[in-house]
Amino acid sequence: MSATGEQYTGEKSSGTVYERIQASPEFVDLRSRLRKFVFPMSAVFLLWYLAYVLLASYAPGFMSIKVIGNINVGLIFGLLQFISTFVITTIYVRYANRHLDPAAAALRERIEAEA
Amino acid sequence: MNVIAQQAPAPAPTAVGSVWLNVGIFLAFVALTLVFVYRASRTNKTASDYYAAGRSFTGPQNGVAISGDYLSAASFLGIAGAIAINGYDGFLYSIGFLVAWLVALLLVAELLRNTGKYTMGDVLAFRMRQRPVRAAAATSTLVVSFFYLLAQMAGAGGLIALLLQIPNSNRVGQSIVIAVVGILMIIYVLVGGMKGTTYVQMIKAVLLIAGAAVMTVWVLGLVSFNISTLLGDAAAASPKGDAVLNPGLQYGASPTAKIDFLSLGLALVLGTAGLPHILMRFYTVPTAKEARRSVVWAIWLIGLFYLFTLVLGYGAAAFVGAERITGAPGGVNSAAPLLAFELGGEILLALISAVAFATILAVVAGLTITASASFAHDVYANVIKHGETSPDDEVRVARRTALVIGAVAIVGGILVNGLNIAFLVALAFAVAASANLPTILYSLFWKRFNTTGALWSIYGGLLSCVLLIIFSPVVSGEKSVIFTTVDFHIFPLSNPGIVSIPLSFVLGIVGTYVGASRERVDPAKFAEMEVRSLTGAGSEKAISH
Numbered sequence: 105m106s107a108t109g110e111q112y113t114g115e116k117s118s119g120t121v122y123e124r125i126q127a128s129p130e131f132v133d134l135r136s137r138l139r140k141f142v143f144p145m146s147a148v149f150l151l152w153y154l155a156y157v158l159l160a161s162y163a164p165g166f167m168s169i170k171v172i173g174n175i176n177v178g179l180i181f182g183l184l185q186f187i188s189t190f191v192i193t194t195i196y197v198r199y200a201n202r203h204l205d206p207a208a209a210a211l212r213e214r215i216e217a218e219a
Numbered sequence: 220m221n222v223i224a225q226q227a228p229a230p231a232p233t234a235v236g237s238v239w240l241n242v243g244i245f246l247a248f249v250a251l252t253l254v255f256v257y258r259a260s261r262t263n264k265t266a267s268d269y270y271a272a273g274r275s276f277t278g279p280q281n282g283v284a285i286s287g288d289y290l291s292a293a294s295f296l297g298i299a300g301a302i303a304i305n306g307y308d309g310f311l312y313s314i315g316f317l318v319a320w321l322v323a324l325l326l327v328a329e330l331l332r333n334t335g336k337y338t339m340g341d342v343l344a345f346r347m348r349q350r351p352v353r354a355a356a357a358t359s360t361l362v363v364s365f366f367y368l369l370a371q372m373a374g375a376g377g378l379i380a381l382l383l384q385i386p387n388s389n390r391v392g393q394s395i396v397i398a399v400v401g402i403l404m405i406i407y408v409l410v411g412g413m414k415g416t417t418y419v420q421m422i423k424a425v426l427l428i429a430g431a432a433v434m435t436v437w438v439l440g441l442v443s444f445n446i447s448t449l450l451g452d453a454a455a456a457s458p459k460g461d462a463v464l465n466p467g468l469q470y471g472a473s474p475t476a477k478i479d480f481l482s483l484g485l486a487l488v489l490g491t492a493g494l495p496h497i498l499m500r501f502y503t504v505p506t507a508k509e510a511r512r513s514v515v516w517a518i519w520l521i522g523l524f525y526l527f528t529l530v531l532g533y534g535a536a537a538f539v540g541a542e543r544i545t546g547a548p549g550g551v552n553s554a555a556p557l558l559a560f561e562l563g564g565e566i567l568l569a570l571i572s573a574v575a576f577a578t579i580l581a582v583v584a585g586l587t588i589t590a591s592a593s594f595a596h597d598v599y600a601n602v603i604k605h606g607e608t609s610p611d612d613e614v615r616v617a618r619r620t621a622l623v624i625g626a627v628a629i630v631g632g633i634l635v636n637g638l639n640i641a642f643l644v645a646l647a648f649a650v651a652a653s654a655n656l657p658t659i660l661y662s663l664f665w666k667r668f669n670t671t672g673a674l675w676s677i678y679g680g681l682l683s684c685v686l687l688i689i690f691s692p693v694v695s696g697e698k699s700v701i702f703t704t705v706d707f708h709i710f711p712l713s714n715p716g717i718v719s720i721p722l723s724f725v726l727g728i729v730g731t732y733v734g735a736s737r738e739r740v741d742p743a744k745f746a747e748m749e750v751r752s753l754t755g756a757g758s759e760k761a762i763s764h
Contacts, residue, residue, distance in 0.1 A: 120743050122746040122750045145321075153315075168464070173447025178307055182314055189320070190519070190522060192321055193321070193518050196324060211754040212755055219757075
């Protein structure tokens with residue numbers, strides 16, 4: 105198992121160790137798990153933030169409706185932005201710990217063993 | 220209703236608190252941080268030490284330091300003041316500043332940590348032509364840092380007026396204090412490197428968040444922990460009445476103002492993950508997982524802090540009153556310090572003031588080390604010397620650059636002292652969002668992205684941002700803060716983000732297709748970058764002393 109991978113058996117590709125790993129099903133799986141989480145989640149929080157900004161500028165009447173005492177819809181929506189940020193953060197950390205880190209560690213060990 | 224104001228006679232607006240107490244507590248902060256900086260200097264040997272603190276900080280430590288780097292004086296004094304005067308619209312800033320961290324968490328921090336070494340240029344140069352891309356990355360880094368630096372230094376004058384009671388008429392006195400701040404910052408950076416700077420930011424973050432927490436609980440205690448009562452008191456005390464609780468006081472005036480607000484919101488949420496001094500902090504931890512933990516810590520701390528500022532802002536509106544705030548020497552920025560005085564008298568005022576001052580120091584030190592690293596590592600080592608230079612040589616250049624940047628910050632700070640250049644911070648965010656973020660995302664996620672695309676996106680975003688600002692109503696015309704006598708504004712918005720950010724994303728795509736005929740994507744290089752970014756294999760390791 106030399107650094108150039110010439111002696112490496114079982115793989116037809118003659119590319120670098122990184123190219124072989126990139127083509128491996130484990131890596132393809134890791135990449136798709138990362139992208140399937142971060143892209144939709146980014147779209148969700150950006151749209152939710154934009155919706156909030158647009159409501160604040162174009163629907164001030166709605167945002168000014170008082171719900172509990174002097175606490176209005178705008179303040180509640182604003183605080184919900186905080187809560188959604190904290191929640192997304194927590195969900196991502198749990199997802200990464202469970203579904204990304206073990207696969208990444210296994211691939212890293214494979215690369216370091218080969219290199 | 221106005222509990223405190225009845226007990227204490229309203230102090231004269233120009234003389235609040237004791238100068239010697241303010242100075243004393245600030246000096247105690249300086250002494251404490253200098254001890255840490257000196258201790259850090261003993262392990263400052265290699266380039267990795269100077270730029271990235273030997274990658275030896277833990278996630279939580281780095282998270283605290285990130286909040287120290289991010290929560291600038293504008294965040295603390297500016298947002299509390301904006302809420303006290305303009306109510307709800309001030310709150311909108313803090314939401315943008317916080318939500319922005321999700322971009323960093325989900326898309327940037329970990330992948331960047333795995334592929335780069337010291338600067339943003341490292342990531343972009345990974346699979347592209349080194350010299351042009353590094354030069355472009357360094358240019359946008361220096362522009363963002365310069366604008367951010369000037370804005371921080373300009374704010375120092377107002378703070379000095381408030382805390383040291385050196386009036387704005389005494390330009391020489393204020394200039395001397397600005398110079399002292401600048402020199403202190405240079406000492407931190409030169410002696411302590413990234414490790415020393417990190418300690419300064421950590422100590423400052425703890426003091427700032429603790430101080431804000433104490434004041435928040437205090438304010439809430441006065442209203443029996445009933446938020447609704449606090450809001451009611453703030454509205455009753457405000458000359459604008461109930462309007463301070465609703466959106467639109469600052470940005471709702473005209474259709475242009477509404478689009479302007481959207482533009483600002485976009486720049487805030489997309490700018491954070493492109494701010495070079497924030498990106499550089501991800502290199503100070505040993506692994507991508509620690510980079511993730513640092514962002515998580517930063518999100519919780521920054522989020523909590525902005526919740527505190529909401530209470531402090533409305534608290535200042537209720538217990539200090541808009542009239543006294545705008546009449547004070549520091550204007551809107553004095554809301555939080557005046558509230559501190561109202562609550563805890565001279566001692567709390569001195570504590571909060573010293574922390575506010577320390578804030579400028581810590582943020583400016585972070586900016587200086589980032590700008591000097593980018594110049595030494597990207598421009599000097601890789602563009603000028605073609606990568607053939609020793610790390611020691613590079614660090615020597617970085618230190619000299621830090622000295623030059625420090626001098627520029629002092630001179631610039633003295634020149635712009637008193638000018639309202641808060642728009643420079645918004646501009647720095649807009650430049651970061653348009654020049655940096657698209658290229659970072661494309662190079663991490665898009666295989667075909669190439670040098671031409673990167674250059675078009677960086678320079679296109681940078682130029683469009685700066686040009687639109689020059690021709691905006693902030694720079695010239697009746698409502699401007701710089702040239703009121705001439706009017707050459709042709710762009711209606713004061714924040715360019717809504718135009719320049721999409722433009723830069725599009726330019727990155729167009730440039731990539733234009734360049735594709737001349738430049739072939741190297742599949743091996745892309746494979747290395749993608750595999751490394753996701754697995755952390757071959758990434759820069761921590762060093763231990």
